[in-house]
Amino acid sequence: MKIIIHLGTGGVGKTSVAAATALKLARSGVRTLILTTDPSYRLRTALRLENALLEQQVPLEGATGQLWAALLDVRATLDEAVRLHAKADKQEKILQHPIYATIASSLAGMQELMAVERIDQLMRRGYDTIVVDTAPSRHALDLIDKPLHFAALSAARRVKLVGRTYKFVEALGLTTIGRNALDVYKRAEEMLGANLVRQVLDFYSLFFPVAEGYSERAKKTVEILRNPMVTEFRIVSTPAKVLRDATFFVDELATRGISPEKICVNRAWLHPDTREPRSGLQGEILDWYYAVSDSHRAAISEVRAKLGNRVGEILVFNELERDVDGLDALEKIASQIK
Amino acid sequence: MGKTTLSLALGLRYGKQGRKVVLVTSHPLPELALSVSLAGLSSRFPLAAKNLFVVHLNPIELITELVHKHFPMPMVARAVLNSAIFGNLVDVAPGLKEFFFLGRMQQLAERQREATAESADYDYLIWDAPASGHFLSTLRAGRSFETYLTGPLAAAGADLNRFFSNRDNITILPVTPLEDMAVTETLEMTKELSEIFQLPAKAVLVNSVSPVCTASAEDLAQLLTANHPSPAFRFALDRGLMEREMAAALRNMIPAPHVLVPRITRWENDLDLLAQLAGSLNIPGLELPATP
Numbered sequence: 001m002k003i004i005i006h007l008g009t010g011g012v013g014k015t016s017v018a019a020a021t022a023l024k025l026a027r028s029g030v031r032t033l034i035l036t037t038d039p040s041y042r043l044r045t046a047l048r049l050e051n052a053l054l055e056q057q058v059p060l061e062g063a064t065g066q067l068w069a070a071l072l073d074v075r076a077t078l079d080e081a082v083r084l085h086a087k088a089d090k091q092e093k094i095l096q097h098p099i100y101a102t103i104a105s106s107l108a109g110m111q112e113l114m115a116v117e118r119i120d121q122l123m124r125r126g127y128d129t130i131v132v133d134t135a136p137s138r139h140a141l142d143l144i145d146k147p148l149h150f151a152a153l154s155a156a157r158r159v160k161l162v163g164r165t166y167k168f169v170e171a172l173g174l175t176t177i178g179r180n181a182l183d184v185y186k187r188a189e190e191m192l193g194a195n196l197v198r199q200v201l202d203f204y205s206l207f208f209p210v211a212e213g214y215s216e217r218a219k220k221t222v223e224i225l226r227n228p229m230v231t232e233f234r235i236v237s238t239p240a241k242v243l244r245d246a247t248f249f250v251d252e253l254a255t256r257g258i259s260p261e262k263i264c265v266n267r268a269w270l271h272p273d274t275r276e277p278r279s280g281l282q283g284e285i286l287d288w289y290y291a292v293s294d295s296h297r298a299a300i301s302e303v304r305a306k307l308g309n310r311v312g313e314i315l316v317f318n319e320l321e322r323d324v325d326g327l328d329a330l331e332k333i334a335s336q337i338k
Numbered sequence: 339m340g341k342t343t344l345s346l347a348l349g350l351r352y353g354k355q356g357r358k359v360v361l362v363t364s365h366p367l368p369e370l371a372l373s374v375s376l377a378g379l380s381s382r383f384p385l386a387a388k389n390l391f392v393v394h395l396n397p398i399e400l401i402t403e404l405v406h407k408h409f410p411m412p413m414v415a416r417a418v419l420n421s422a423i424f425g426n427l428v429d430v431a432p433g434l435k436e437f438f439f440l441g442r443m444q445q446l447a448e449r450q451r452e453a454t455a456e457s458a459d460y461d462y463l464i465w466d467a468p469a470s471g472h473f474l475s476t477l478r479a480g481r482s483f484e485t486y487l488t489g490p491l492a493a494a495g496a497d498l499n500r501f502f503s504n505r506d507n508i509t510i511l512p513v514t515p516l517e518d519m520a521v522t523e524t525l526e527m528t529k530e531l532s533e534i535f536q537l538p539a540k541a542v543l544v545n546s547v548s549p550v551c552t553a554s555a556e557d558l559a560q561l562l563t564a565n566h567p568s569p570a571f572r573f574a575l576d577r578g579l580m581e582r583e584m585a586a587a588l589r590n591m592i593p594a595p596h597v598l599v600p601r602i603t604r605w606e607n608d609l610d611l612l613a614q615l616a617g618s619l620n621i622p623g624l625e626l627p628a629t630p
């Protein structure tokens with residue numbers, strides 16, 4: 001099995017590149033799944049992504065492989081994890097808990113945790129390749145960092161409420177400051193609010209079996225995500241941003257011992273200059289187009305010169321005339337992959 | 339989508355007008371917050387250099403500051419900050435970082451509002467906010483704390499919620515290029531902002547538009563009757579026509595002035611790019627009268 005993870009900032013067309021890559025693989029005989037977080041409405045329709053928890057097969061005429069698509073719905077994945085991994089009598093308590101409601105309503109930071117959970121679910125289903133389109137953000141690397149923080153928290157087995165004091169004082173490392181520890185802890189409650197601290201701890205004590213199971217799975221999944229024999233990282237960007245974005249991601253991945261396989265420069269304007277006579281509005285539009293095009297060529301050369309030796313390959317994708325809105329558009333992007 | 343770049347350009351515009359500007363970014367990495375550089379500002383625009391301040395607010399630093407305030411003994415504060423549970427708790431407690439960030443934004447804004455015109459620290463507080471989904475979940479953090487908790491944090495949550503649902507305090511300027519997904523997201527975001535937070539958009543900054551988009555309907559009609567062999571031209575025209583459709587849809591859905599910001603094609607350096615953009619950012623109702 002192989003996993004291909006796409007990283008990139010917002011607005012670069014990461015979903016399109018990831019979906020086109022999956023399509024290309026399916027066409028060449030691979031049983032492929034695309035896991036996407038946030039497809040546009042029309043792409044969602046094209047990929048038949050109506051149900052948050054089920055994978056859908058996308059019918060492809062004449063393909064030797066298969067294309068499947070799955071959506072990462074954070075709330076649905078979280079609810080599902082609770083139903084699968086918490087005891088029957090605890091499920092409702094968890095689902096009704098104020099902290100659970102807070103998590104579910106803000107969802108900040110949950111995306112990466114649930115992405116790993118979803119990848120884990122999908123890995124058991126016999127796909128040859130899973131293509132992942134991460135959330136559009138500079139925090140994309142949280143995909144491999146955050147589950148480990150979470151695992152560290154749930155590993156502190158003493159997170160349990162006992163009356164007015166907490167048994168996990170030792171685990172906090174507060175014993176090192178001696179007998180004032182409890183007093184310090186009281187002040188921590190004053191600062192963050194006893195209510196928040198208690199709610200969070202109470203929630204995690206209920207959530208523990210789910211969290212523990214999650215952490216076990218997440219640790220294994222993250223290990224797989226960091227294994228270059230299985231997982232390949234690709235950076236997606238646009239010509240204007242590619243040097244900054246790619247330098248950032250290549251450096252950040254390097255600190256985690258990962259070297260990305262490809263940089264995909266998407267949405268390039270590279271039509272040849274046919275040197276037609278230019279005048280009026282038409283001339284203005286052409287001058288404008290070629291000025292943008294020149295800057296794209298310069299940016300692509302620069303990224304080749306500066307990062308070419310740090311990644312396996314740099315792929316360039318031309319921008320389409322219309323926004324990517326269906327399988328035909330994806331086919332056009334896929335046809336640009338050699 | 340160009341939020342950081344346009345925030346800087348707007349700050350530069352007002353700075354050049356002699357207005358004091360504080361620009362707050364909330365990107366996770368300070369060096370990337372300024373992915374467009376202000377290098378050369380003091381020699382090219384000395385007045386703006388005197389007036390423009392860029393601040394990076396890191397929620398983790400705000401929390402660290404709070405710990406130090408509550409535990410004046412540095413050793414104790416360090417022990418709390420270094421404890422694995424505290425670190426991981428802050429990391430996974432939902433909305434906590436967003437909550438602290440909003441709190442600081444409110445403090446900065448209140449300081450400006452309470453001052454008299456002469457003593458105000460700054461005339462504009464510009465927030466280069468996170469992308470639409472994360473921005474909304476940041477605003478919701480105050481609401482969640484108010485709804486689901488009790489005690490001091492709930493009271494602070496209610497206070498933040500009041501502050502960030504008041505259009506006297508906040509001016510919303512959505513930024514979008516004319517692309518399917520970005521426009522859809524912008525429409526969803528402005529709908530939630532105006533219906534749930536009572537914060538309708540003051541103006542929409544339509545970024546990176548082409549000359550096809552700004553051309554008059556008559557000139558364009560003439561172009562469309564002719565045959566064009568150049569693939570480059572057909573491409574530019576097709577994309578431009580699509581942009582026009584989206585611009586029209588956007589205007590129909592958001593009743594506010596729409597400011598078209600042309601895509602800049604040539605610039606000497608980052609500052610030059612910002613200066614060119616600043617020229618297009620004439621946002622109705624936001625300009626203060628010229629300083630003497």
